[in-house]
Amino acid sequence: VTELLAIRGLRVTFRAAGRDVHAVRGVDLSVAEGETLAVVGESGSGKSVTMTAALGLLPENAEVEGSIRLRDRELLAMDERALRSVRGAEIGVVFQDPMSSLNPVHTVSRQIAEAIRAHSDVSRGAAHARAVELLGEVGIPDAKARADDYPHQFSGGMRQRVMIAMALACGPRVLIADEPTTALDVTVQAQIVDLVDRIRRGRGMSVIWISHDLGVVAQIADRVTVMYAGRVVEQGPCADLFDAAVHPYTAGLLRAMPRLDSPAGAELEVIRGSLPDPEAQPEGCVFAPRCDHAQEECAAARPTLLPLVAGGGHAVACHRSGELLDHGRVVPARLGGSPT
Ligand code: SF4
Ligand code: MG
Numbered sequence: 001v002t003e004l005l006a007i008r009g010l011r012v013t014f015r016a017a018g019r020d021v022h023a024v025r026g027v028d029l030s031v032a033e034g035e036t037l038a039v040v041g042e043s044g045s046g047k048s049v050t051m052t053a054a055l056g057l058l059p060e061n062a063e064v065e066g067s068i069r070l071r072d073r074e075l076l077a078m079d080e081r082a083l084r085s086v087r088g089a090e091i092g093v094v095f096q097d098p099m100s101s102l103n104p105v106h107t108v109s110r111q112i113a114e115a116i117r118a119h120s121d122v123s124r125g126a127a128h129a130r131a132v133e134l135l136g137e138v139g140i141p142d143a144k145a146r147a148d149d150y151p152h153q154f155s156g157g158m159r160q161r162v163m164i165a166m167a168l169a170c171g172p173r174v175l176i177a178d179e180p181t182t183a184l185d186v187t188v189q190a191q192i193v194d195l196v197d198r199i200r201r202g203r204g205m206s207v208i209w210i211s212h213d214l215g216v217v218a219q220i221a222d223r224v225t226v227m228y229a230g231r232v233v234e235q236g237p238c239a240d241l242f243d244a245a246v247h248p249y250t251a252g253l254l255r256a257m258p259r260l261d262s263p264a265g266a267e268l269e270v271i272r273g274s275l276p277d278p279e280a281q282p283e284g285c286v287f288a289p290r291c292d293h294a295q296e297e298c299a300a301a302r303p304t305l306l307p308l309v310a311g312g313g314h315a316v317a318c319h320r321s322g323e324l325l326d327h328g329r330v331v332p333a334r335l336g337g338s339p340t
Contacts, residue, residue, distance in 0.1 A: 002032060002033045002071075003030045003031075003032055003033075003071075004030075004031055004032060004033050004035075004070070004071060004173060004174055004206050005030060005031050005054065005068070005069070005070050005091075005174050005206070005208070006029075006030035006067075006068075006069045007027060007028060007029050007030065007050065007053075007054065007066070007067070007068050008028050008066055008067040008068075008069075009026055009027075009028065009065070009066035009067060010024050010026070010027045010028075010050060010053060010064070010065070010066035010067075010068065011024055011025060011026055011027075011063075011064070011065040011066055012024040012046070012049050012050070012053055012058065012062055012063070012064050013062070013063045014059075014061055014062055014063075015061045015062075015063060016061060019279060020279075021278050021279060022230060022278055022279075022281075023046050023049045023230055023278065024046040024049050024050050024053070024230050025046070025229075025230035025231050026066075026230075026231060027046065027050055027066075027227070027230070027231065027232055028232065028305070029050070029225045029232065029235065031174060031206045031207075031208050032206065033173075033204070033206060034200070034204050034205070034206060035206050035207075035222045035223065036197070036200060036206070036207040036208075036209060036217075036220050036221050036222050036223075037206075037207070037208050037209070037221065037222065037223050037224075037225060038208075038209045038210075038211060038214075038217035038220075038221035038223070038224045038225070038238070039051070039208060039209070039210045039211075039224075039225045039227060040210075040211055040212070040213075040214050040217065040224060040225070040226050040227070040253065041212065041226060041227035041228055042212055042228075042275060043212060044229075044275045044278075045227040045228055045229060045230070045275070046227055046229070046230040046231075047210050047227045048178055048179075048210060050227070051093075051176050051178060051208060051210055053068060054068050054075065054091070054176070055087055055091060055093055055176065056075060056078070056080070056083035056084075056086075056087065057087075064076060070086065070090060070091070070173075070174075073086075085119065088115065088118065088119055088169070088170050088172070089119045089170045089171075089172065090170075090172055090173050090174070091172055091173070091174050091175075091176060092167030092168060092169075092170070092172035092174070092175045092176070093167055093175070093176045093177075093178065094160070094163045094164055094167050094175065094176070094177045094178070094180045095163070095178050095179075095180065096178060096179040096180060096182050096183060097183065098151070098156075098159040098160050098162065098163040099151065099159065101163060101166075102151040102159065102162065102163070102166075103151075104150065104151055104152060105150070106150070107147065107148045107149060107150055108131075108135070108146070108147060108149060108150070108151060108154070108162045108165075109128055109131040109132060109135070109147035109148060110128075110131075111166060112127075112130075112131035112134055112135070112162075112165055112166050112169055113127035113128050113130070113131045114127075115166050115169040115170065116130055116131065116169045116170065118170075119169075119170040120170065128147075130169075131147060131165070131169075132144050132147045134165040134166075134168055134169060135147055135161075135162070135165050137165065137168070137199070138161040138162070138164045138165045138168070138195060138199070139161055139191075139195055140158060140161055140162070140165075156183060156184055156188070157184050157188035157191065157192065160180055160181070160184065160192055161192070161195065163180070164180075164192075164195065164196065164199070168199065168203075171203070172205065173205060173206060174205065174206040174207070174208065175196070175199075175200070175205055175206070175207050175208070176207075176208045176210070177196060177207060177208070177209045177210065178210045179210055179211055179212065180192060180196075181193065181216060182211075182212075182213075189216065193216060193217075193219065193220055196209070196220070197219075197220045207220075209221065213257070214242075214253050214254060214257050215257040215258060217238075218238070218242060218257075221238040222237065222238060223235065223236065223237055223238060223313070224236065224237075224238050224241045226241070226247065226249065226250045226253070228249050228275075228286065228287055229275055229276055229278070229281060229286045229287075230278065231286070231305075231317065232305055232315075232317065233247045233249050233250065233287065233305075233316070233317045233318070234246060234247040234249070234250045234305075234314075234315070234316045234317070234318075235305070235314075235315055236312075236313050236314030236315060237313055237314065240313075240314045241314075242254070244325065246308065246314075246316045246318065246321050246324050246325055247287075247316050247317065247318050247321070247324075248287065248291045248292060248293050248318070248324065249271070249287050249290075249291075252269070252271035252290075253271070255269040256269055256270055256271060271290060272290055273289055273290035274290075276289070282299070283299060283300075283302075284298055284299035284300050284301055284302055285298040285299070285302065285303050285318070285319065286302070293320055293324060295319075295320070297319050297320075298319055298320070301319075303317040303318050303319050304317055305317040306321070308321060308325070
């Protein structure tokens, strides 16, 4: 499999009024052609900042180190103009809140047509026709008639479909979806997840799906990267993580996931405590204050991300990974299990 987008040693520091906020502290991740990578973690874990860096959309006060390559091109070395052409034409993006990205005073077809014309030399008429086609592809019923409606005339789920159509306008090779379903109800969430997966398969596109909820990505991800406090703590094939999560943080996320077989009204487990202050991270393992398995050794040195089996795809940053190999075994009913 060819690596499409590869991030290596990424560090992002926001410089503000004499203090530095280290949001991303050395992240490695990549997505292959046609693959879905899920990037999972609590808000503040650095997952959105990592992807915003890949899009070249970080604010001026962000200092970025490392490497972000799209195939053989280094995005961190590109100027704004070159990046703008990569964004849209090769990397598409869908954010959580479509209303902040859609212009309320223009019809949806006009906005999609403009996105098409920004990157290719086609007539207005052809761009409009293509916009209607895209609205059909993302499952807007009666796309031809709805094309001339304004964003507020669509429901939340339909608006998110419009955003996906816009992100697809120039045929990107990778789609970055940053919590696109978080504001939607569970049924609509599932429909959007299915839609993106169907489009990925149809187009042979790659998808990077950012979420705080492992459950959302369980069915579509090929691989999962779990981030905590600006670092990757576990990554590997999706099935490995669900079947045998090793890092106590990943295991906690799994236990916090709603299950189809939970009795009605059952309370979900939550991971106690909260993310460390990014300006004052503890020495050693940053997860230690919240970890039920923490021992003295954990505070002594920072664990690095290491493959569980030499050369294998499942890697964990935990001093006790050898002992914890089986402790996180959770089989969520959403995976393979059918609702009863
Ligand atoms: Fe817990 Fe120690 Fe592993 Fe950190 S290194 S996750 S504190 S067991
Ligand atoms: Mg976010």
